Amino acid sequence: MMMKSLASVAPLTPPPPPSQAAAAPRRVEIPGSHGWPVIGPLSDRLEYFWFEGPNRFFKKRIEKYKSTVFRTNVPPAFPFFAGVNPNVVAVLDVESFSHLFDMEIVEKANVLVGDFMPDVSFTGGLRVCAYLDTSEPKHAQVKDFSFDILKRSSKTWIPSMVTSLDAMWDSVDAQISTTGGSSGSASYFIPLQQFLFSFLSRTLLGADTSAASPEIQNSGHIMIDKWLAFQLLPTISINLMQPLEEIFLHSFAFPFWPIKSDYQKLVDFIENEAKETLEIAQRDFGLTKEEAVHNLLFILGFNAFGGFSILLPNLLTNLGSNKELQEQLRKEVREKLTAADGLSFDSVKQMDLVNSFVYETLRMKPPVPCQFGRARKDFDLSSHDAVYEVKKGELLCGYQPIVMRDSRIFEKADEFVFDRFSKERGGGDELLKYLFWSNGPQRGGGGPSAGNKQCSGRDMVPLTAAVFLAYLFRRYDEIEVSSGSITALKKAE
Numbered sequence: 001m002m003m004k005s006l007a008s009v010a011p012l013t014p015p016p017p018p019s020q021a022a023a024a025p026r027r028v029e030i031p032g033s034h035g036w037p038v039i040g041p042l043s044d045r046l047e048y049f050w051f052e053g054p055n056r057f058f059k060k061r062i063e064k065y066k067s068t069v070f071r072t073n074v075p076p077a078f079p080f081f082a083g084v085n086p087n088v089v090a091v092l093d094v095e096s097f098s099h100l101f102d103m104e105i106v107e108k109a110n111v112l113v114g115d116f117m118p119d120v121s122f123t124g125g126l127r128v129c130a131y132l133d134t135s136e137p138k139h140a141q142v143k144d145f146s147f148d149i150l151k152r153s154s155k156t157w158i159p160s161m162v163t164s165l166d167a168m169w170d171s172v173d174a175q176i177s178t179t180g181g182s183s184g185s186a187s188y189f190i191p192l193q194q195f196l197f198s199f200l201s202r203t204l205l206g207a208d209t210s211a212a213s214p215e216i217q218n219s220g221h222i223m224i225d226k227w228l229a230f231q232l233l234p235t236i237s238i239n240l241m242q243p244l245e246e247i248f249l250h251s252f253a254f255p256f257w258p259i260k261s262d263y264q265k266l267v268d269f270i271e272n273e274a275k276e277t278l279e280i281a282q283r284d285f286g287l288t289k290e291e292a293v294h295n296l297l298f299i300l301g302f303n304a305f306g307g308f309s310i311l312l313p314n315l316l317t318n319l320g321s322n323k324e325l326q327e328q329l330r331k332e333v334r335e336k337l338t339a340a341d342g343l344s345f346d347s348v349k350q351m352d353l354v355n356s357f358v359y360e361t362l363r364m365k366p367p368v369p370c371q372f373g374r375a376r377k378d379f380d381l382s383s384h385d386a387v388y389e390v391k392k393g394e395l396l397c398g399y400q401p402i403v404m405r406d407s408r409i410f411e412k413a414d415e416f417v418f419d420r421f422s423k424e425r426g427g428g429d430e431l432l433k434y435l436f437w438s439n440g441p442q443r444g445g446g447g448p449s450a451g452n453k454q455c456s457g458r459d460m461v462p463l464t465a466a467v468f469l470a471y472l473f474r475r476y477d478e479i480e481v482s483s484g485s486i487t488a489l490k491k492a493e
Contacts (some may be wrong), residue, residue: 001452006337007473009198014192015426025382025383025384025385025386025387026121026386026387027167027386027387027388027389028143028386028387028388029065029092029388029389030069030070030071030089030214030240030388030389030390031065031067031069031070031071032044032061032065032070032071032072032090033071034071034072034073034086034087034367035073038078039139039472041073041077041078041087042077042078042079043468044072044073044074044075044077044086045073045076045077045078045086045246045250046246047388048074048083048237049075049237049239049242049246049250050239050242050243050245050246054241054369054399054401055401055402057327058092058399058402062402062415064330065367067383067385067386068090068091068092068093068096068097068383068384068385069089069090069091069092069093069381069383069386069388070089070090071087071090072088072090072335073087073088074086074088074090074114074370074397075234075235075236075250076114076235076250076253079251079252080252080253080462081116081234081252084114084115084116085115085395086114086115087394087395088114088372088394088395088396088397089381089388089390089394089396089397090312090396090398090399090471091381091383091393091396091397091398092398092399092401092402092403092435093180093383093384093403093406093408094384094403094406094409094434095220095382095383095384096381096382096383096384096398096406097371097398097400097403097436098245098436098441099373099379099382100371100372100373100396100398100439101380101397101439101441101445101454102483103408103451103452103453103454104133104376105375105376105377105379106373106374106375106376106396107131107133107134107135107374107376108129108132108134108372108374109131109132109133109136109371109374110131110375111372111373111374111395112130112131112372113235113370113372114233114235114372114395114397115316115372115395116123117234117236118230118231118232118253119253119255119256120347121256121260122227122230122231122263123297123298124267124290124293124297126290126291126294126295126358128142128294128295128298129143129146129295129298129299130298130302130303134271134450134451134452134453134469135246138291139450140450140451141285141286141287141448141490142291142295143283143448143449143456144285144289145281145284145285145287145292145295146299146456147448147456148284148285149204149277149299150456150457150460151410152280153203153204153206153261154345156202157203157345157460157464158321158343158344158345158467159201160199160202160203161203161464161467161468162343162470162471163199163201163319164195164196164198164199164202165195165468165471167191167194167195167198167228167384168188168192168194168195168374169191169472169475171191171194172186172188172191172486173489174490175187176486176489178188183250185225185486185487185488186486187484187485187486188313188316188450188481188484188485189313189484190221191306192309192313193221193222193305193309194221194493196221196312196370197209197220197305197306197309198210198303198310200300200304200305200308200444201220201269201273201300202479203346204299204300205270205273205274205277205296205300206273206274206276206277206392207269207270207273207274207277208273209273209475210274212269212272212273213265214248214278215265215267215291216265216266216269220266220269221305223259223262223263223265224266224300224301224305224306226258226259226262226308227262227263227266227301228302229255230254230255230256230258230259231425233249233250233254234249234250234252234253234254234368237488249362259420263297266297266301267293267294267297269302270293270296271289271293274283274296277292277296278292278296280295281295281296283490286317298470303404303455304455304457306367306459307367308464308465310365310367311361311362311365311367311461311465312465312468313484314361315357315361315465315468315469316359316479316481316486318360318361318416318418318481319479320480320481321480321481321482321483321487321488323493325357325418326472326473326478326479329353329354329357329469329473330467330473330477331470332351332352332353332354332384333351333354333470333473333474334474336348336350336351336470336474337470337474343467343470343471343474345467346464347470347471348463348466348467349463350468351470352422352424353418353419353422354423354469354470355421355462356420356421356422356425357417357420357433357469358429358462358465358466358469359417359420360417360418360419360420360421360423361419361430361435361437361465362414362433362462363404363410364401364404364405366400366401366404366437367437368400368437368439369399369400369401370397370398371398371400371436371439372395372396372397372398373395373396374393374395375390375391375392375394375396376392376393377392378390378391382394384408385412386404400436402407403434403436404435404437408435409431409434410431410434421435429443432444433445438454438455438457438458438461439453439454439455440452440453440454440455440458442462443459447450474492475490475491475492476490476491476492477491477493478490478492
């Protein structure tokens with residue numbers, strides 16, 4: 001993976017949209033198959049998790065069928081997933097993947113992670129918003145509530161974030177100083193998760209973790225980690241200890257009871273410390289207290305905490321030890337902060353390279369790799385090269401790490417080009433139409449609404465990531481990151 005500087009590479013000119021192709025796509029049957037019952041899904045599961053891994057699994061089939069649309073199976077599958085159908089139609093280019101955003105032809109009930117749905121006991125016995133289709137009235141109520149949360153928290157977002165970042169980086173500095181000074185190392189993951197839990201609780205819930213019980217204050221992030229793991233492990237490739245992983249992690253759905261006590265503590269935390277937010281949910285959006293509590297916990301833990309726990313480490317990994325890259329980002333950050341007299345959303349929006357770096361990280365490593373949607377009706381699905389007939393009820397599966405490397409859209413698609421989305425580079429808003437990390441385009445398409453499933457934080461998430469970087473380069477001149485640890489930090493002079 002290469003990071004190119006502004007000076008060394010000519011501007012990237014986005015290609016014309018797929019719909020402008022000269023030749024009309026031909027109509028063909030969807031290639032591929034689901035194989036024999038039991039045997040086909042089990043074989044695909046082992047290849048997906050063990051023998052190939054998700055990336056190679058999909059790439060190999062693209063090569064085999066010479067198509068970015070094909071039939072296959074995705075986990076979880078046999079033996080102990082009763083009622084779970086692993087049969088999917090894979091959609092692996094920008095054109096075919098974009099059908100997942102059209103709520104007239106796909107529906108989203110209970111397909112957040114495919115045909116498999118964790119037991120509702122993990123969400124208080126309720127189907128929270130992520131599992132609701134847009135046609136269900138409750139979806140609009142909860143989605144509008146989520147928009148209101150972001151709107152109300154916007155004024156305190158950065159001050160709360162800075163307070164929690166101060167604590168995080170003070171902790172990292174202390175670790176490094178005890179392991180050898182500037183040449184020491186520190187694992188950043190636990191301080192990062194503590195920062196996220198404190199910051200997101202304050203902004204999304206209006207809850208102060210320091211006022212909660214010591215257990216919540218010190219271990220709330222661990223409780224959320226366990227809650228997420230017990231829901232998602234059957235669908236996640238770890239590939240560290242095969243075949244034990246297949247036997248113990250991917251063969252059955254995990255029960256709720258081992259984390260029931262932790263979940264109840266998180267519920268109590270919200271009920272006790274987020275009373276004002278709960279009142280707004282009930283008074284202004286018609287939710288019951290129970291619906292508000294469990295949707296808030298899902299928004300906090302799954303959407304926000306879970307997503308940022310992936311995105312922010314990816315940002316640090318991409319910084320690595322690339323001093324040339326860091327120099328350009330640092331220079332831009334300090335110029336804009338000086339001109340704007342401080343860290344704010346307005347000053348961060350002016351940081352063209354920083355925002356491009358965030359977008360490129362989201363392109364190469366989207367926090368949610370797979371997106372699913374079930375056909376509401378028979379319809380014609382178009383890829384770059386062909387048109388296929390999809391039948392009502394078929395499940396579409398898009399794997400974003402491949403979709404976002406579509407060479408018909410992104411030049412040097414397999415390379416990390418940190419200034420790809422910069423205005424100077426020439427990509428900018430045009431390429432952002434094809435950045436789909438949020439379950440919809442980053443620009444255009446109408447944006448998140450109660451009528452679609454696009455992430456409510458489409459704009460807030462990359463802005464928050466940019467603030468994270470701006471804070472970093474205001475505090476430090478250089479950083480070195482390797483294998484989940486910070487191996488060197490040079491404080492700003």
